[in-house]
Amino acid sequence: MTNYYGSKMVSLIDEFARLPGIGLKSAQRLAFHIIAMPKERVEQLSNAIVEAKEHIGYCKKCCTITDGDLCPICKDDTRDTSLIMVVEDSRDMVAYERTQEFKGTYHILQGAISPMMGVGPSDLKIKELLTRIQAGNVKEIIVATNPNIEGEATAMYISKLIKPLGIKTTRIAHGVPVGGDLEYVDEITLLRALQGRQVI
Amino acid sequence: MTNYYGSKMVSLIDEFARLPGIGLKSAQRLAFHIIAMPKERVEQLSNAIVEAKEHIGYCKKCCTITDGDLCPICKDDTRDTSLIMVVEDSRDMVAYERTQEFKGTYHILQGAISPMMGVGPSDLKIKELLTRIQAGNVKEIIVATNPNIEGEATAMYISKLIKPLGIKTTRIAHGVPVGGDLEYVDEITLLRALQGRQVI
Secondary structure (H helix, E strand, O other): OOOOOOHHHHHHHHHHHOOOOOOHHHHHHHHHHHHHOOHHHHHHHHHHHHHHHHHOEEOOOOOOEEOOOOOHHHHOOOOEEEEEEEEOOHHHHHHHHOOOOOOEEEEEOOOOOEHHHOEOHHHOOHHHHHHHHHOOOOOEEEEOOOOOHHHHHHHHHHHHHHHHHOOEEEEOOOOOOOOOOHHHOOHHHHHHHHHOOOOO | OOOOOOHHHHHHHHHHHOOOOOOHHHHHHHHHHHHHOOHHHHHHHHHHHHHHHHHOEEOOOOOOEEOOOOOHHHHOOOOEEEEEEEEOOHHHHHHHHOOOOOOEEEEEOOOOOEHHHOEOHHHOOHHHHHHHHHOOOOOEEEEOOOOOHHHHHHHHHHHHHHHHHOOEEEEOOOOOOOOOOHHHOOHHHHHHHHHOOOOO
């Protein structure tokens, strides 16, 4: 890229273009927006970035992303701590919270087993999950990792690890999404929906 | 948004979501990417933002965005300073530079007249253009503002201002884009292409 805008602008465009989902055109657009923004708004953005990185850690119990010792859900006395839903990511937890139906607690693995990406079981918060189980009082582990290859492999790995401990281990159901159109659902999902059919 | 991630994370997501072209989902994705990034990369991004805002100004001559007194094009002795192409934005200048054919200089208005957005002639770098013209030696002004309502209004305004000074003022041609398909070209463009027809 010829340096028409000066080196500071080029660095900024480069930095933006390294973020996920931002191509060179969007990066340019963002950079032009930044230099047109009031100085205090720019500092606010820059601080938010550094502060998030510095102050955000994992909940000591469920390993979700939070800025205190415990996340709001683990702090909440009304939640059923004998029921743990295992998810890959904090966003998955928030997705289930949106249903407003699940009253148990969560455990966030911070990823899924993926040999392709070099992510093994030791890179995930599985040790922390076992620690919670060993502390007693856990009745059921619901494995809600994503319904893809990595998520299924992780679910398999976790169930094999936990079953010998005598804890009930379940997996969220596969099936056709509500509001979807059968015509557009893939064969494997249709098959899983058939296998998982229930009496009405 | 319920504060599951902690306030620092929410601030970061909010800051990202205020940028152009970034919705809530993308903002979340960016924020999660940031906190997974190595600390030095995060600081690099944050510094690039602040530094760009602090050190970038306008070229003293053509008003493009640059971090020195003069931009690389205005510094270049081989460019023809008697020919000035007036564009709305630094990106438009870079677009014309990519043609590698234009050897004159540019003048960047930093916007276009838009009563809807509250942008009047005094908000643009028109005064600076007149100063350059009054300094003498200018033979032709090519008005290359965008071919939309704002750009046309701006072109009209500038030509009315400059013509009385006895300087040749031209507008880039409207017509069908090269590689385009006539079928998909709008009527006004087709009409302009017809009016602007040239002997082959």
